[in-house]
Structures are given as C-alpha cells and as structure tokens.
Amino acid sequence: MTACGLNRIYFPVTSLGEGRRLGVWFQGCKKRCPDCMSPEMQPFTQDTVAMEDVLDRIPGDIAPDGMTVSGGEPFDQPAALRLLTAWFLDHHTDDILVYTGYTIEELRARSDRDTDWILSHIAALADGAYDRTRNTGVGLMGSANQRLHVFRRRDRYLDFTSRPRRMQCVDERGQLFLIGVAPLDRDAGAP
Numbered sequence: 001m002t003a004c005g006l007n008r009i010y011f012p013v014t015s016l017g018e019g020r021r022l023g024v025w026f027q028g029c030k031k032r033c034p035d036c037m038s039p040e041m042q043p044f045t046q047d048t049v050a051m052e053d054v055l056d057r058i059p060g061d062i063a064p065d066g067m068t069v070s071g072g073e074p075f076d077q078p079a080a081l082r083l084l085t086a087w088f089l090d091h092h093t094d095d096i097l098v099y100t101g102y103t104i105e106e107l108r109a110r111s112d113r114d115t116d117w118i119l120s121h122i123a124a125l126a127d128g129a130y131d132r133t134r135n136t137g138v139g140l141m142g143s144a145n146q147r148l149h150v151f152r153r154r155d156r157y158l159d160f161t162s163r164p165r166r167m168q169c170v171d172e173r174g175q176l177f178l179i180g181v182a183p184l185d186r187d188a189g190a191p
C-alpha cells in the first residue's frame with residue numbers, strides 16, 4: 001500500500017482547466033513559498049491514507065474530462081502521485097494537469113523513477129513557486145514566473161495563461177471551499 005497525505009478530492013472542478021475535472025489536493029509541502037496561498041495545505045499530516053484505497057472509493061460513474069492535481073505539493077509524494085496518474089489514465093483520459101512549486105528542471109534533476117514516469121505521462125505541468133509580486137491577475141497560473149509545460153492535449157491549453165480567472169465555491173458538508181486561481185481582488189483558494 002502507498003501511504004499518502006491528501007487534503008481533498010472533488011468532482012466536478014470547472015475552474016482549473018478544461019471541462020469538468022477531477023480535482024485532487026495533496027496535503028503537505030516542503031517548499032514554503034513566502035506568499036503561499038494555501039498555507040493550510042503545507043503541514044504533512046500524520047493521518048495518511050492508502051492511495052489504493054482512495055482510488056477504490058472514487059465512484060465509477062463519474063466521467064471527468066480531465067484531472068487537476070494541486071496541493072500542497074504533489075511531487076513531495078511521487079509514489080502516490082504516480083499511482084493516481086496511472087489510475088486516471090486507465091479509467092478516464094490523458095488530460096492530467098499538475099501544479100507544482102518545483103521547476104521542471106528541479107524535478108528532472110531528482111533522477112527519481114516515479115517523478116520521471118509522471119512527467120512522461122501527464123498532459124501539462126504548471127511549475128514554479130508562487131510570487132505575489134508577479135501575480136498579473138490573468139490566466140490559470142498564480143504568477144508570471146510560473147511556466148506551463150504542455151506535453152499532450154495542446155488544444156486544451158491554448159488559452160490557459162490568458163483565460164479569465166473565476167472562483168468556484170463549493171459546499172462540503174457545511175464548509176465552503178473555494179477552487180481556482182484567485183483574481184487579484186481575492187486572496188484565497190489558489191493553488
């Protein structure tokens with residue numbers, strides 16, 4: 001079994017990519033960006049779950065157009081992220097977008113088999129640490145220093161860095177949760 005820290009899984013996410021997507025947020029991040037917009041997802045949890053069990057419990061009747069993975073830092077848990085990626089490819093589509101605070105160069109320099117496998121199977125990677133001073137308020141990236149690397153499904157990412165931002169507000173058992181990259185006049189809920 002592959003232990004992992006997860007913050008939440010939600011479907012459908014409509015504000016972080018094309019169509020109705022499965023959203024997965026990892027819990028825990030080593031990056032500690034000074035302007036982190038999801039500080040509640042930085043601590044690593046003691047209450048880990050087995051990724052295999054989580055995947056078994058995702059309803060089989062959803063039909064997501066893609067999956068967006070964020071956090072926290074997905075690449076701080078590469079074995080679990082690889083399992084999730086492989087499961088989504090087997091059961092759904094190849095449109096998998098991962099947000100990471102690492103640069104793609106940092107990830108490749110790890111020479112880690114799981115990390116390399118993920119990078120060769122996902123559709124797109126939004127990389128780099130969030131920098132509040134370079135937040136333009138436009139597009140589905142948090143700040144202008146971050147880069148979008150598109151490996152497949154290019155048609156779905158043509159306007160990704162210029163698309164107007166909007167927040168999706170969902171009610172989870174009485175608790176409101178904002179999903180998306182916050183416009184400049186908002187300050188919560190971005191990856």
Ligand code: SF4
Binds near residue numbers: 033037038129130191
């Ligand atoms: S912005 Fe993302 S990568 Fe940076 S500390 Fe926060 S969760 Fe981690």
